[in-house]
Amino acid sequence: MTHVITEHPYFGVFVLFALTAVAFPATLAAARFISRKLAKLDTEKLKLTIYECGPEVTKQPNTISAQFYLIALLFILFDVEIIFMFPWAIDFKLLGWFGFTEMILFILLLAIGFVYAWKKGALEWHSIK
Amino acid sequence: MEIVTYTTVETFVNHLPEVTWVGSLIKAVLILAVISAIAGFGTFIERKVLAFMQRRLGPMHVGPYGLLQLAADGIKLFTKEDIVPQNANKLIFMIAPAITAATAFIALSAVPVFPDFTIPKFIPVLGGTFVPSIASDLNIGILFVLGMMAAGLYGPLLAGMSQANKWGIIGAARTAIQFLSYEVVTGLSILAPIMLVGSLSFVDFNNAQAGGIGSWLIWQQPVAFVLFLIAGFAETNRTPFDLLEHEAEVVSGYATEYSGMRWGMFFIGEYANMITISVIAAIVFLGGYSEGGLGWLTIILKVGFFFFLMLWVRAAWPHVRPDQLMWLCWKVLMPIAVINVVITGIVMMV
Numbered sequence: 001m002t003h004v005i006t007e008h009p010y011f012g013v014f015v016l017f018a019l020t021a022v023a024f025p026a027t028l029a030a031a032r033f034i035s036r037k038l039a040k041l042d043t044e045k046l047k048l049t050i051y052e053c054g055p056e057v058t059k060q061p062n063t064i065s066a067q068f069y070l071i072a073l074l075f076i077l078f079d080v081e082i083i084f085m086f087p088w089a090i091d092f093k094l095l096g097w098f099g100f101t102e103m104i105l106f107i108l109l110l111a112i113g114f115v116y117a118w119k120k121g122a123l124e125w126h127s128i129k
Numbered sequence: 130m131e132i133v134t135y136t137t138v139e140t141f142v143n144h145l146p147e148v149t150w151v152g153s154l155i156k157a158v159l160i161l162a163v164i165s166a167i168a169g170f171g172t173f174i175e176r177k178v179l180a181f182m183q184r185r186l187g188p189m190h191v192g193p194y195g196l197l198q199l200a201a202d203g204i205k206l207f208t209k210e211d212i213v214p215q216n217a218n219k220l221i222f223m224i225a226p227a228i229t230a231a232t233a234f235i236a237l238s239a240v241p242v243f244p245d246f247t248i249p250k251f252i253p254v255l256g257g258t259f260v261p262s263i264a265s266d267l268n269i270g271i272l273f274v275l276g277m278m279a280a281g282l283y284g285p286l287l288a289g290m291s292q293a294n295k296w297g298i299i300g301a302a303r304t305a306i307q308f309l310s311y312e313v314v315t316g317l318s319i320l321a322p323i324m325l326v327g328s329l330s331f332v333d334f335n336n337a338q339a340g341g342i343g344s345w346l347i348w349q350q351p352v353a354f355v356l357f358l359i360a361g362f363a364e365t366n367r368t369p370f371d372l373l374e375h376e377a378e379v380v381s382g383y384a385t386e387y388s389g390m391r392w393g394m395f396f397i398g399e400y401a402n403m404i405t406i407s408v409i410a411a412i413v414f415l416g417g418y419s420e421g422g423l424g425w426l427t428i429i430l431k432v433g434f435f436f437f438l439m440l441w442v443r444a445a446w447p448h449v450r451p452d453q454l455m456w457l458c459w460k461v462l463m464p465i466a467v468i469n470v471v472i473t474g475i476v477m478m479v
Contacts, residue, residue, distance in 0.1 A: 003332050004245075004261045005147045012264030013273075015157040016238040020231035023161065024394065028227060031390030032211040039210040048215045050294045051385050064298045068306050071455060075309045078463075082316040085470075086272065089323040092477065100474055107467060114464075123459050125452035 070122040081110060146245070148261045155248075155255065156264040160237050168400035173199050175440050182444040202393075209389035216293035217386065225291060226387070226394035229284025233401035236277035238264040240408050241331055241418070244425045263331065270331045271323070274409065275315060278364060278402060282308050284395065285373055289383035300382025303372040306451045310458035311363035311370075317466035318356035321473040322346050322413050331409075335417035345416040352469045354414045356462055361406040363454070366399060368443035372451050407435035 066072075088095065088103055095102075117123060173188065173196070180187030188195030213219055245262040248255050267273050282304055289301025323329060325346060326337045338344045347354045363370040374382035384392055411417065411431035418428050449457065 003330075004259075004263075004266050006153070006261075006266060008150075009265050009267055011150055012153040012157055013235060013238045013267075015154055016160065016235050016264060017231070019157060019161050020227075020234045024227040024230045025224070028211075028223070028391055028394065031207050034207055035210045035389055038208055047210075047212060050214045050216070050292070051296065051380060052294065064302050066302060066305075067452075068309060068455065071309050071459070072305070075313065078313050079316065082313060082320070085320060086316075086323070086329070089320050089470075090327055090329060092324045092474070093327060097478060100478055103474070104471065107471060111467070118460070123455070125455065 067125050070117075074117055074122060077113075078110075081106075146259050146261070148259060148266075151255065151258050152260050153264055155258065155260050157238060159260070160242060160264060161234060164234065164237055164242065164401055164404060165397060167404065168397050169199050169203070171400040171403065171436070172202070172396065174436075175443075178437065178440040179444050182441070206390045206393040211389045211391055212386070214292060214294070214386045218291040221287050221291040222386075223391070225284050225288035226391045226398075228287065229281055229398035230394045230401070231398075232277055232281035232284070233398040233405065236274045236281070236405050237401060239267045239270045239273045239277075239331075240405055241335075241412070242404075242408060244418075266332065267330070269329045271319060271329045271334075271409070271413070274405065275319070278405065279308065279312060281398060281402065284398065285383040288387070288395075292386040294385055296380045296385040297383055299379045300373050300385070303379070303451055304383065306455060307363055307366070307370060307372060310454050311360045314356055314458050314462045314466055315360040315364065317463065317470060318353045318360060319413065320466075320470050321350050321353045324470070324473055324477065325349060331412050331417075334413050338416040342416065345414065347414040350414065350469075350473070352465065354410075356466050356469070357410060357414070359462065360458075361410060362439065362442065363458070365402045365406050365439070367403070367439045369446050369448055370454055371443075371448050372454065375448060403436060403439060404432065407432040407439075410435055 084106075085103070088099060092099065176198075177187040177195075188198040191197040191201045213222055241262040243262060246260055248258045248260065250256045263270075285304040286301050289297040289299075289304065291297075322334070326334055328334065328337075334346075338346060362368075366373050372382075374384050379385075381387075384395055387395070408428070411428055415431050416427075418425060
């Protein structure tokens with residue numbers, strides 16, 4: 001397998017984006033059209049209730065207690081730092097000892113923060129004691 | 130055997146095949162058509178494999194050995210009534226399945242899935258067009274694919290939140306947990322092979338391992354391989370981590386209110402993602418395409434092996450709880466991955 005010469009490398013991505021943006025919604029629309037033609041629409045009201053045993057359909061507040069709020073905050077930090085490590089990994093041989101030492105220091109700082117978060121219990125599921 | 134030596138960069142570049150926009154277009158259409166078909170066929174294979182592992186026969190009645198089951202399922206999905214429940218956010222509810230499927234296929238545009246070929250001259254309009262193995266040969270291939278697959282989680286997330294159903298909301302929350310857990314591990318585990326190869330392009334990864342089985346990166350990076358596989362299982366919602374739609378706990382999770390083709394679209398996306406993860410694992414760790422004599426058959430065997438492994442694990446293991454997934458990814462896998470990166474660095478420098 002070899003590299004190829006392309007004037008616009010992202011053209012294939014764009015083509016697939018355009019294709020899927022048309023093809024999948026069109027499939028869904030066709031399926032909706034066919035199935036609505038075949039369906040018995042006279043009992044529509046009961047069919048549209050949500051899946052739930054017993055309770056009436058009410059306008060529920062669309063909220064849930066998130067037990068992983070701190071993890072989400074930490075995730076943003078760590079994911080950004082991993083993205084920062086990608087260029088370093090590509091040019092690893094070029095950067096040599098200098099880059100390596102810098103990255104070790106960076107990882108150490110990261111590790112200190114990680115251990116602190118761990119000890120503070122930020123990585124726990126909060127309802128479980 | 131003729132040995133070609135290139136004296137300057139220019140002559141080397143002149144030997145590379147050139148891709149016109151027609152070639153990219155044909156490739157993109159091929160990906161959409163063939164992978165959709167394979168993704169559909171994957172559901173049949175999954176049912177057969179799981180059935181044989183439980184000493185059943187699986188689908189047998191429609192067509193020979195149940196091969197036409199796929200067509201029957203398609204007809205069923207198209208004719209089942211498409212219901213948008215009360216109080217749902219209608220627009221988001223209706224486009225969420227398309228998001229899952231679309232992102233899965235956009236990710237595939239940067240993955241080499243079939244061999245490159247030139248259309249024969251005798252075909253009237255398109256004759257002589259070179260069709261590349263990758264629809265778009267990006268120099269940041271791996272980063273793009275992982276990013277696109279991460280964007281795919283908007284599908285289940287929006288689907289769960291748009292329906293006014295508690296099960297759906299729990300499914301959406303679990304989607305968020307899953308993403309927060311595996312994404313860091315995926316990035317860190319793929320970092321060590323990138324250090325060894327020095328590129329993010331799939332083509333470079335393939336060429337770096339061209340020297341037979343001994344040069345596969347799995348021998349140098351066994352830890353990264355296992356970590357990437359675990360993160361890949363979480364990324365594609367396969368069984369040890371199928372928290373999103375586990376029947377026994379959350380009825381069907383984010384897909385509770387979905388019916389018909391809108392429901393099936395989620396699974397086209399899921400199976401396309403399984404193929405993507407299998408191809409990435411095969412190219413990055415198992416040597417990719419160039420393997421003694423067999424040529425392009427090897428990649429099919431490798432991808433088939435990973436696909437089978439996913440089904441095998443589903444038959445063999447129970448699944449974990451959300452907090453266990455968080456514990457596993459943040460307290461076990463992530464420290465191992467960081468240590469693996471550091472050790473790889475030390476070994477490479479010394």
